Amino acid sequence: MRAVILDRNGPIDSLRIGEMDAPSMSADEILVRVHAAAVNPADLKVVSGKDGAAFIHARKFPTAIGYDFSGVVEKVGANVRGRTVGDEVFGFLPYSGTNKQGSFAELVSVKAHAVGVKPGGVSHEQAAASATVGCTALQGLRDKGGLRAGQRALINGASGGVGSFAVQIARQLGAEVWGTASAANADFVRELGAARVIDYRKTPLRSLDAKLDVVLDAAVTSSFQEVRGLLNAGGAYVTLLPSTSLFVGMVSSLFSSKRCGLVMVKSRAADLDQLGQWLAAGEVRASIDETFPLSEITTALSVQESGSIRGKLAIRLGEPPP
Ligand SMILES: NC(=O)c1ccc[n+]([C@@H]2O[C@H](COP(=O)([O-])OP(=O)(O)OC[C@H]3O[C@@H](n4cnc5c(N)ncnc54)[C@H](OP(=O)(O)O)[C@@H]3O)[C@@H](O)[C@H]2O)c1
Incomplete structure (x- = not known):
């Protein structure tokens, strides 16, 4: 071949x-x-x-x-x-x-x-481009973050592959979504469904003025220590790559009402089928x-x-x- x-x-x-x-x-x-x-x-x-x-x-x-x-x-x-x-x-x-x-x-x-x-109405390009990033966003928000309807999620790196799916999937889970992006990508992230877009070059995460239930760090540029003050009790910080600061965050979360975790994406038929249904219905897109x-x-x-x-x-x- x-x-x-x-x-x-x-x-x-x-x-x-x-x-x-x-x-x-x-x-x-x-x-x-x-x-x-x-x-x-x-x-x-x-x-x-x-x-x-x-x-x-x-x-x-x-x-x-x-x-x-x-x-x-x-x-x-x-x-x-x-x-x-x-x-x-x-x-x-x-x-x-x-x-x-x-x-x-x-x-x-x-x-x-x-x-x-x-699904028949979804192109092979759309399906392939959704697979890893869509499942990572779904497993990060729903399984690791425990995101539920009515909660507020912040997606750090909302214009990227995982981030752009995370914005759309958090909306599908019924959450209000905030996203960080460079100024050039702010409109794009808003069109995906973010209620508020934060320019990460101007506004550090720790200076935000409201509480969050889940932070998904799709850019892998922040830490649990940086955002824990923004999380509601029971809230979760989820990142995508292992690091020393993740390890420190996981240890300190043991003494906190807030959680810190890592998503390692797994290919599962049920999650891909869910993604396929959202793609077919036009609810999410790559x-x-x-x-x-x-x-x-x-x-x-x-x-x-x-x-x-x-x-x-x-x-x-x-x-x-x-
Ligand atoms: N653990 C897992 O299972 C898993 C799964 C998938 C991916 N990953 C890893 O996760 C990472 C991201 O993957 P991806 O496919 O989403 O990458 P990507 O498409 O390259 O997206 C990265 C995004 O990060 C944003 N960004 C850059 N610097 C930033 C900062 N300082 N603050 C906030 N946002 C910033 C960029 O936004 P702007 O363009 O707006 O600046 C860009 O859109 C990669 O390292 C990948 O290998 C892990």
Whole structure:
């Protein structure tokens, strides 16, 4: 199969597009022909081999890279129930040191219980671009944060991949949403549903004047110590990456009515199906800044690295739609 191949850790332009063996499949897996993929900051970490890359991808070369995918089931393992050849599905490969696959490839094999149904009216690009970031936002706000209807959530980094979904999903959960963003992205975040947008370059979080129930730090630039004074009793600070300040926050939260936690996204059919339903109903959407063909993967990753995107970059495999 054709895939984006990493021969060794290094700069983005050391990637090549070439042929590699199709992934093997166990009895509880399905083989998916990938129609679209999407770029995540994690892909840059895997290419460079830095920033915790060993915890999210196997270090065995040559390897394919990429996590998010949307496509069509091509083969079904003997023990799989409820999925058939021809089903349209979407999801992401595991962020795990044992993952040896990549979704910037024609085929991926995945556990049948770790993909969601892609609704017919949702494009493969939309589905792929929603998978990791949508599930991270949902699992961070609902499962780690305990966000409920009528509460107030603050999303730090509300214009990014996870942040833009977190704003929309917090609204779906019935919460009032505040978001931080650079001034250039304030209108975008407001359009996503934020009641108040804070320019993080002008207003430090600790100077905010109202109480919050959940802070989701999608930019990973704050800490529990910084926001604990803003949280209501029982409130939660949830971040996306492990760090020393997270560890300090988790220890100090043991002596507090406020919680501090880390979300590590997991691919679950129920969450992806929920996301698919919201996408189909137009309740949430992936803001796709640009779509690249697979042949332009190094350009796509360079754009991601530049940090100048709003929302997501999608990758199209195969022919463009008519
Ligand atoms: N734990 C998990 O399961 C998990 C899952 C997904 C992602 N992640 C990690 O979470 C991080 C974010 O992922 P992503 O896909 O959302 O990244 P992204 O799309 O690059 O978004 C990052 C956002 O951060 C904002 N930002 C930058 N500096 C800021 C600051 N000082 N204060 C507030 N906001 C700031 C930027 O907003 P402006 O453009 O407006 O400046 C940008 O939109 C990455 O490190 C990723 O690897 C972890």
